[in-house]
Amino acid sequence: xxxxxxxxxxxxxxxxxxxxxxxxxxxxxxxxxxxxxxxxxxxxxxxxxxxxxxxxxxxxxxxxxxxxxxxxxxxxxxxxxxxxxxxxxxxxxxxxxxxxxxxxxxxxxxxxxxxxxxxxxxxxxxxxxxxxxxxxxxxxxxxxxxxxxxxxxxxxxxxxxxxxxxxxxxxxxxxxxxxxxxxxxxxxxxxxxxxxxxxxxxxxxxxxxxxxxxxxxxxxxxxxxxxxxxxxxxxxxxxxxxxxxxxxxxxxxxxxxxxxxxxxxxxxxxxxxxxxxxxxxxxxxxxxxxxxxxxxxxxxxxxxxxxxxxxxxxxxxxxxxxxxxxxxxxxxxxxxxxxxxxxxxxxxxxxxxxxxxxxxxxxxxxxxxxxxxxxxxxx
Amino acid sequence: xxxxxxxxxxxxxxxxxxxxxxxxxxxxxxxxxxxxxxxxxxxxxxxxxxxxxxxxxxxxxxxxxxxxxxxxxxxxxxxxxxxxxxxxxxxxxxxxxxxxxxxxxxxxxxxxxxxxxxxxxxxxxxxxxxxxxxxxxxxxxxxxxxxxxxxxxxxxxxxxxxxxxxxxxxxxxxxxxxxxxxxxxxxxxxxxxxxxxxxxxxxxxxxxxxxxxxxxxxxxxxxxxxxxxxxxxxxxxxxxxxxxxxxxxxxxxxxxxxxxxxxxxxxxxxxxxxxxxxxxxxxxxxxxxxxxxxxxxxxxxxxxxxxxxxxxxxxxxxxxxxxxxxxxxxxxxxxxxxxxxxxxxxxxxxxxxxxxxxxxxxxxxxxxxxxxxxxxxxxxxxxxxxxxxxxxxxxxxxxxxxxxxxxxxxxxxxxxxxxxxxxxxxxxxxxxxxxxxxxxxxxxxxxxxxxxxxxxxxxxxxxxxxxxxxxxxxxxxxxxxxxxxxxxxxxxxxxxxxxxxxxxxxxxxxxxxxx
Numbered sequence: 097x098x099x100x101x102x103x104x105x106x107x108x109x110x111x112x113x114x115x116x117x118x119x120x121x122x123x124x125x126x127x128x129x130x131x132x133x134x135x136x137x138x139x140x141x142x143x144x145x146x147x148x149x150x151x152x153x154x155x156x157x158x159x160x161x162x163x164x165x166x167x168x169x170x171x172x173x174x175x176x177x178x179x180x181x182x183x184x185x186x187x188x189x190x191x192x193x194x195x196x197x198x199x200x201x202x203x204x205x206x207x208x209x210x211x212x213x214x215x216x217x218x219x220x221x222x223x224x225x226x227x228x229x230x231x232x233x234x235x236x237x238x239x240x241x242x243x244x245x246x247x248x249x250x251x252x253x254x255x256x257x258x259x260x261x262x263x264x265x266x267x268x269x270x271x272x273x274x275x276x277x278x279x280x281x282x283x284x285x286x287x288x289x290x291x292x293x294x295x296x297x298x299x300x301x302x303x304x305x306x307x308x309x310x311x312x313x314x315x316x317x318x319x320x321x322x323x324x325x326x327x328x329x330x331x332x333x334x335x336x337x338x339x340x341x342x343x344x345x346x347x348x349x350x351x352x353x354x355x356x357x358x359x360x361x362x363x364x365x366x367x368x369x370x371x372x373x374x375x376x377x378x379x380x381x382x383x384x385x386x387x388x389x390x391x392x393x394x395x396x397x398x399x400x401x402x403x404x405x406x407x408x409x410x411x412x413x414x415x416x417x418x419x420x421x422x423x424x425x426x427x428x429x430x431x432x433x434x435x436x437x438x439x440x441x442x443x444x445x446x447x448x449x450x451x452x453x454x455x456x457x458x459x460x461x462x463x464x465x466x467x468x469x470x471x472x473x474x475x
Numbered sequence: 476x477x478x479x480x481x482x483x484x485x486x487x488x489x490x491x492x493x494x495x496x497x498x499x500x501x502x503x504x505x506x507x508x509x510x511x512x513x514x515x516x517x518x519x520x521x522x523x524x525x526x527x528x529x530x531x532x533x534x535x536x537x538x539x540x541x542x543x544x545x546x547x548x549x550x551x552x553x554x555x556x557x558x559x560x561x562x563x564x565x566x567x568x569x570x571x572x573x574x575x576x577x578x579x580x581x582x583x584x585x586x587x588x589x590x591x592x593x594x595x596x597x598x599x600x601x602x603x604x605x606x607x608x609x610x611x612x613x614x615x616x617x618x619x620x621x622x623x624x625x626x627x628x629x630x631x632x633x634x635x636x637x638x639x640x641x642x643x644x645x646x647x648x649x650x651x652x653x654x655x656x657x658x659x660x661x662x663x664x665x666x667x668x669x670x671x672x673x674x675x676x677x678x679x680x681x682x683x684x685x686x687x688x689x690x691x692x693x694x695x696x697x698x699x700x701x702x703x704x705x706x707x708x709x710x711x712x713x714x715x716x717x718x719x720x721x722x723x724x725x726x727x728x729x730x731x732x733x734x735x736x737x738x739x740x741x742x743x744x745x746x747x748x749x750x751x752x753x754x755x756x757x758x759x760x761x762x763x764x765x766x767x768x769x770x771x772x773x774x775x776x777x778x779x780x781x782x783x784x785x786x787x788x789x790x791x792x793x794x795x796x797x798x799x800x801x802x803x804x805x806x807x808x809x810x811x812x813x814x815x816x817x818x819x820x821x822x823x824x825x826x827x828x829x830x831x832x833x834x835x836x837x838x839x840x841x842x843x844x845x846x847x848x849x850x851x852x853x854x855x856x857x858x859x860x861x862x863x864x865x866x867x868x869x870x871x872x873x874x875x876x877x878x879x880x881x882x883x884x885x886x887x888x889x890x891x892x893x894x895x896x897x898x899x900x901x902x903x904x905x906x907x908x909x910x911x912x913x914x915x916x917x918x919x920x921x922x923x924x925x926x927x928x929x930x931x932x933x934x935x936x937x938x939x940x941x942x943x944x945x946x947x948x949x950x951x952x953x954x955x956x957x958x959x960x961x962x963x964x965x966x967x968x969x970x971x972x973x974x975x976x977x978x979x980x981x982x983x984x985x986x987x988x989x990x
Contacts, residue, residue: 207808208823234776239790240811242774251776263778 117278118152121145136176139169143182147189152281154318154348159186177206184216191389193223193420211241218250222257225421227452230254245271249286256293257423259453265293281317284310288319295327296457303327318348322356334364351380352391355398362402374402385412392416396428406435423449427459434466443470513555514769514792517541517735518694519562521765521879522911523887523904524741526957530887531753532682534958535562535576536739536912537767538693543659543734546967549591551659552689553633554580554736558769559789562740565764566749568861570819570876574747575640576648578687578738580656586630593658595620595628595665621666623674624655628665631658637685637740648679657688659734662968669963676959684741684958689734691952691962693912697945698729699975701917704840708975709946711841712921713939718946722895726946732965732972739959744883756884756903762866764878765909766796766818791815796877797858797907798916804831804924818876821859825875828852828859834924837943845925845939857929858907864898864929865908881909890956895948899928899941912954912961918944 115123122145128138143165150158163186169179180203187196197220204213217233234254237247252267272286287310294303304327310320325340338360345353354377361370378398381391392412399409413432416425430445446463454460520536537560543552554560559579563572586594600617602610610616618628633656637648657675660668676686700707708726709718718725744753747763754761773790793814795801804827805813813824821828830850838847848854857865858880860872865880888894888904895915897905899922906914907929922928926940951973952962965971 208812209808209810231776236812236815238774238776239815242790251774254776255778258777260778 116152116280118145118148118281122149134172136169136173136179139165139172140176140178140182143169143179144185147182147185148281150189152314154350156189159189162186177203181210181212184213188216188219188223191223193220193388196220197224209240211237211244211246214240215246215250218254222254223420223422225423225425227254227257243270243274245274245282248274249289252289257452257454259455261293261297261455265290268293280313284314284317284320287313288317288323291320291323291327295323295330296455300327300330316343316347318344318353321347322353325356325360329360329363334360338364338366350391351377351384352394354380355391355394358398358402370402374398378403385415388419390416393424393428396432400432400435406432406437410436410438421448423452423454423456423459426452427454427456427462430466431462434462434469439466439470442466511771511792513540514558514771515539515541516767516769516793516795517692518798518910519765519767519795519879520693520910520912521881522909523744523881523883523885524958525887525889525893525904525911526960529741529958531745532741532743533747533763533881533883534739534741534960535564535765536693536737536959536961537562538690538735538737539769540736541733542692542730543689543736545660545732545734545965545970548593548661548967551592551631551661552734552736553582553631553658554578554635554656554687556580556582557771558792559771560738560767560769562738562765562767564747565818565873565878566747566760568762568764568871568873570764570821570874570878571817573641573749576740576742577638577640578635579638580633580635580687582631582633584630585627585632589630592631593621593628593661593665594618594630595626597664620664621658622670624671629658633658633687635687637679641746648681648683648685650680652677652679654685654687657686657690657964659689660964660966662966664968668966672963681746682743683746684739686737686739686959686961688737689964690737690959691950691964692730692733692735693737693950693954693961694730695724695728695915695947695950696730696917697726697947700726700729701945705836707945709944711844712837712943712945713841713845714918714942714944714946716942718948719942719944722949724947724949724951727973727975727977728947728951729972731951732970734964737959737961739961741958748883754884756882757867758884759867759870761884762861762870762880762882764796764818764861764873764876764880766794766878768792768794794818794877796879798910799920800828800877803833803920804828806832818878819874821876822874824877825859828875828877829855831855831924833921837921837925841939845943847925847940852924854929855923858923879910880907890954896922899923912950915944915948917947921945 122142125138125142125145128141132138143162146158146162146165150156162182166179166183169176180199184196184199184203187199196216200213200216200220204217207213214233214237218230221230221233231254234247234250237244238251241247248267248271252264252271255267256264268286268290272283275282275286287306291303291307291310294306304324307320307324307327310317321340321344325337325344328337328340341357341360345357354373358370358373358377361373381395384390385392385395392415396409396413399405399412409432413429417429426445426449430442430449433445434442443466446466449459450463517538522534524530524532524534540552559577562576564574565571566573594617596617597620599615599619602612602614602616604612606612619626621628624632635654635656637654639646639648654677655675657671660666672688675688676684678684697707705712745751748754748760750760768791770789770791773788775788796818801810801813805824806827809824829852834847837845856862859875859877861870861880862872865882885903885908888902893911893913894900894902894905895913897914897919898908899919905911906916906919910916921943922940925943928941954960954962
């Protein structure tokens with residue numbers, strides 16, 4: 097009992113009075129465990145709530161606590177389905193996509209009607225670049241739960257990857273209107289994606305509007321801060337972008353977010369400060385470069401575009417492309433090849449990204465540059 | 476050690492509050508179908524026509540929309556124009572459809588100002604002498620009794636089209652005819668239901684007949700007892716030899732007095748077999764596999780760039796081949812996947828078919844009195860593959876698939892001579908060789924899963940296995956003796972459901988039950 101009171105205090109102090117739905121779920125799970133420590137349900141609920149909290153706050157220590165809860169759950173009830181489900185979610189959270197995919201497949205075979213498992217299959221496959229499998233799983237989600245929010249958001253994400261921005265917007269809006277108003281983080285998350293779709297389509301005013309709405313729902317929401325910063329960059333409001341990216345790094349202090357700060361500084365013409373920040377980023381990113389959970393894409397961009405060390409960009413890109421073949425990684429790899437003077441290879445790779453349907457402005461920009469250089473080389 | 480799972484769409488809150496709907500009955504198989512009543516398939520029948528003069532044909536029936544309460548006006552139970560209803564036939568043993576019959580409905584509201592969709596009485600009723608203005612006396616108020624599809628009191632009228640797809644070619648079997656669906660039966664004042672039933676039985680070119688409409692639920696079962704964890708009124712569910720032999724109900728037919736929506740089509744055998752001929756029972760080309768599906772337009776991950784191309788995608792909501800496979804054998808966590816998948820992929824469910832949990836439940840509930848064979852239950856293979864005693868020896872078995880298998884070479888048994896236990900009762904033209912209305916699939920299925928009595932020598936260690944049954948032996952309403960064989964829908968005014976404890980109501984091929 098004491099634990100839950102402490103927890104409640106912690107949340108209320110952070111969130112000005114009202115614990116969010118996820119915080120309430122954590123408290124409820126703690127109480128369930130106190131009441132019945134021999135049952136797995138409380139631990140499972142706690143693990144899922146903590147994993148979700150990790151996304152809310154960008155604080156990955158919640159994953160450690162969630163894993164501890166899963167361990168206890170499996171100790172009282174070996175092999176229980178809900179615990180393994182939470183395990184799968186955490187593997188995804190830790191970017192251990194290959195392992196997550198193995199587990200998701202196992203669990204999907206055990207209970208093929210559980211829509212959540214198709215969600216994991218979509219996420220893991222999409223991250224690894226297995227888009228056909230991701231699409232199949234997303235279609236099962238839509239089929240199993242017509243108009244279900246988890247299926248709609250994933251289908252929206254895939255449509256965006258496949259280059260159908262309007263279609264993605266359509267589904268994301270459907271998902272938004274079907275989400276309970278009390279689920280503020282879910283709603284903010286969807287608004288961020290709607291904002292990003294607006295940005296990619298050049299509708300910056302609309303983008304800023306929905307992203308500000310997301311920030312009203314969840315103040316200092318790290319995804320929204322970054323998305324809004326990108327709107328400001330597109331508007332050439334660079335010092336505003338720097339401010340937003342800095343705030344985002346304060347809230348979510350991960351190396352790839354520091355890269356965004358440095359890039360924003362660079363755009364704002366503060367070259368010295370940018371270089372200092374890039375160097376700090378490089379140190380942090382290299383430290384975790386060998387693991388699954390890394391900032392390698394940003395590192396590639398740093399070496400290719402800012403530090404002008406294309407060989408280093410290419411060696412990191414080769415490491416990453418061996419692991420996953422999602423659009424963003426293919427793009428980064430192609431760009432590293434291009435910068436290293438391997439134009440023909442670069443063109444082969446970027447063609448693969450375009451074949452998937454990529455309509456991301458940055459990828460298209462890279463594609464144009466690679467194409468132009470390749471034509472020159474041929475001449 | 477820090478990055479976030481960016482692309483995880485929100486799902487926790489939602490997936491946790493989703494209701495856990497267990498499959499409840501033949502009339503409610505899978506969680507998804509439980510939420511989609513109109514697309515819920517109750518039963519599929521396939522048999523050699525036994526109407527005299529028509530025995531070179533096969534009748535295929537698909538029933539949907541479970542447990543329709545006949546009195547449930549004012550809108551009653553139209554078919555859903557959004558649903559694609561299909562009956563599929565495999566004739567070359569690969570569990571993939573070779574011939575498909577598609578049914579699509581459309582609805583017109585012909586009396587938009589009336590408060591109920593059907594109205595009528597006698598020759599019509601006019602405003603009496605004291606009718607207040609502005610309606611002068613003598614103005615028609617109530618239309619005449621509905622006696623045909625053109626009667627003005629038939630406010631809600633449905634028509635449909637039948638398409639056959641064979642060899643990739645779609646043929647409109649309706650060939651320009653207006654086919655009307657027989658409405659629900661509100662009661663004798665409003666409608667001459669029987670006249671509409673007869674008018675709604677159509678002969679089409681190609682020696683084909685079709686029918687669609689609201690009818691009696693041709694199925695019968697102690698549904699409440701069966702799903703109260705096999706707490707049938709005969710408990711344990713074992714009949715005495717005398718009870719087993721009688722076409723009499725010892726327990727209440729829970730679905731008595733309810734209606735379903737039925738679609739029936741009769742086609743020549745030669746249209747269905749791969750040889751295009753009527754094959755002898757011993758021919759490896761004689762046995763076909765039948766199943767039915769309901770589908771709805773689907774939201775797809777990828778949009779087609781052209782709307783005209785996007786309209787072609789359907790989501791299969793449900794399918795049925797053998798009765799009671801999805802509801803009695805497939806685990807709840809698999810029912811949706813099963814409903815939406817194709818029979819050719821059924822190997823993934825083979826463990827449910829060949830080690831049925833139901834057999835173990837019967838074994839446990841009877842304290843072992845009903846002994847069961849050891850899995851894998853290869854004795855059940857004739858139900859899920861092409862094998863004797865249904866298919867002729869030498870027929871390619873094909874993949875494990877839930878199809879209703881019909882040996883079209885086996886001559887039909889005349890109605891009154893049919894044995895409710897079908898093949899198990901020595902009537903080679905009955906379930907699980909196809910399925911007729913009269914076949915007691917509940918009792919047969921119980922015996923099949925508990926006993927190995929289909930293929931090979933009977934499972935002799937437990938004679939009780941051959942007398943398992945729920946005590947409901949026949950339908951409450953009398954079947955027709957000609958196409959479409961279905962009984963009249965109970966009338967809303969006169970409908971009666973037989974309650975547990977009542978002596979029962981016995982018809983089948985006998986007389987109608989008294990209201």
